[in-house]
Amino acid sequence: MSGVLRPTMAPKLDVGFVDDPRVTKRSRCQWSQILVPGELKNDPKYDGTPGIIGRSRCAAGRATTCWKAHCETDESRRPLVVKDSWQYPERAEEGELLQEAVAREVRNVARYYHHETVRVDNVDDDVVPIQRGLDIPTVKKGKKGLAGCIEGYMSLHDKAGLIQCDISLRNLMVNEDQDNNPSWPAFLIDLGLAIKVQRDGSSGARGKTGTRAFMSIGVLYGEKHCYMHNLESFFWVLFWNCVHYDGREMKRPSTSSTELANVKKGLISDEEDILRTAADNFTPYYESLAPCVNRLRRLVFPDGQRWKKLNPKLPQNTIEIL
Numbered sequence: 001m002s003g004v005l006r007p008t009m010a011p012k013l014d015v016g017f018v019d020d021p022r023v024t025k026r027s028r029c030q031w032s033q034i035l036v037p038g039e040l041k042n043d044p045k046y047d048g049t050p051g052i053i054g055r056s057r058c059a060a061g062r063a064t065t066c067w068k069a070h071c072e073t074d075e076s077r078r079p080l081v082v083k084d085s086w087q088y089p090e091r092a093e094e095g096e097l098l099q100e101a102v103a104r105e106v107r108n109v110a111r112y113y114h115h116e117t118v119r120v121d122n123v124d125d126d127v128v129p130i131q132r133g134l135d136i137p138t139v140k141k142g143k144k145g146l147a148g149c150i151e152g153y154m155s156l157h158d159k160a161g162l163i164q165c166d167i168s169l170r171n172l173m174v175n176e177d178q179d180n181n182p183s184w185p186a187f188l189i190d191l192g193l194a195i196k197v198q199r200d201g202s203s204g205a206r207g208k209t210g211t212r213a214f215m216s217i218g219v220l221y222g223e224k225h226c227y228m229h230n231l232e233s234f235f236w237v238l239f240w241n242c243v244h245y246d247g248r249e250m251k252r253p254s255t256s257s258t259e260l261a262n263v264k265k266g267l268i269s270d271e272e273d274i275l276r277t278a279a280d281n282f283t284p285y286y287e288s289l290a291p292c293v294n295r296l297r298r299l300v301f302p303d304g305q306r307w308k309k310l311n312p313k314l315p316q317n318t319i320e321i322l
Contacts, residue, residue, distance in 0.1 A: 053081060054170065062086045062192060079181055080113065085192065087117070097162060097191040104159040108152025110173070110189040142241070143292070145174035147322040148186025150234055154315045156188065157197065157227045165193040165225055167233035168211035169241060195225060212257060213240055217306045220261035228307060231314055235300045236264070239293055242278070242286035268301040295321050 053066040064085035070077040087093060095115025102112045149172045156162050164171075171190045175183045193209050209225065216232035219225065267274055274297055278290035299317055301307065 062088070064190075079183075081110075083189075088192065091192065092194070093117075094191045094194070097160075097194050101156055101160045101162065101191070106152070106159045107155040108148050108184050108187045109156050109191075110187055111183065142174070142238075143289075143322045145172060145186040146234060146238060147319040148184065149173075149188050150231070150315055150319055150322075152184070152186070152188045153230065153234075154227070156194075161197045162191065162194045163197055163225055163227055163230060164188055164191060165195055165230060166190060166210040167230045167237060168214045169237055172237065197227070212260060215257075215260075217261050217264050220257045220264070226310070228310055228314065231318065232300055232307070234318065235293075235296050238289070238296065239267075242282045242289055242293060245283060245285065265306060268297055268306065269304040271297075271304070292321065 053068050054064070062085045064083065067082040067084065069080045069082045071080065093115065095112065098110065098112035098115070101109050149167075153164055153167070156164055171188060172186070173183075173189055174186050175181050178185055195209075210219070210230075210233070212220075214233045214236045216229040216236075218232075219229050223229070267277060271294060274294055275290065278287070278293060282290060296318065299314065299321065
């Protein structure tokens with residue numbers, strides 16, 4: 001192991017070497033510079049494979065991985081989640097947004113404890129900047145969870161002045177172990193795409209931000225974001241879930257933004273059409289939700305048209321229907 005050049009030593013953190021600035025071209029690598037089991041944590045009994053809750057596999061994106069964890073000094077072993085993802089350099093840091101939400105006592109949004117940027121050789125790690133999380137479970141818990149997440153979304157908007165711009169299946173969490181887990185019964189995660197609200201109620205931000213299958217019709221057409229767009233996304237999450245989830249697995253369709261917007265406009269325009277679509281396409285697991293979905297359609301899309309003006313009562317009315 002002698003004669004290791006500095007350029008080779010640069011990625012040593014990836015292969016098990018301890019960083020040592022005293023290493024030169026003529027240095028030998030000593031065994032003390034190599035990590036061995038028992039040295040990774042302050043107590044060998046904590047060595048082990050961490051549990052992965054969710055991992056995004058993709059060619060491009062934020063490559064989010066969520067790890068199940070607990071504080072080693074916490075005897076109750078209260079469950080925590082460590083989220084590891086690339087940060088979009090042009091956006092505010094998610095950790096800072098969560099801090100602000102906590103400071104303003106926002107409800108039903110992931111609790112914040114700590115965040116930091118990974119550094120290698122005292123430099124921010126900067127590989128090209130993905131996303132997702134967990135599925136909504138059973139029908140009953142799903143409806144209740146969706147209502148709780150809407151409450152969290154509006155709390156984030158009203159108290160912290162933030163719009164969570166990626167309302168999607170994997171960003172809506174349901175606590176399935178409320179007896180032992182002190183988290184909210186249901187809550188939002190992932191403020192990586194969140195944006196600030198302006199005085200006129202819009203974000204001022206254009207662009208197709210979020211998960212395309214759940215984007216509102218207006219966002220698919222390139223309108224400025226406002227809180228109503230993402231309330232509409234909750235409807236598409238429920239509708240998409242009813243069509244594609246059978247209690248075991250999901251399949252994701254792919255189409256262009258304009259095509260998707262036109263398809264959605266066609267779906268919402270006629271009550272008979274959407275009931276027929278539900279009868280033909282909802283999985284057996286979710287077919288009982290067809291009347292609920294139709295009531296929500298009437299609420300979110302008045303007169304079978306996409307909404308054109310703000311409706312302050314929409315969040316509470318949606319929660320009541322769910």
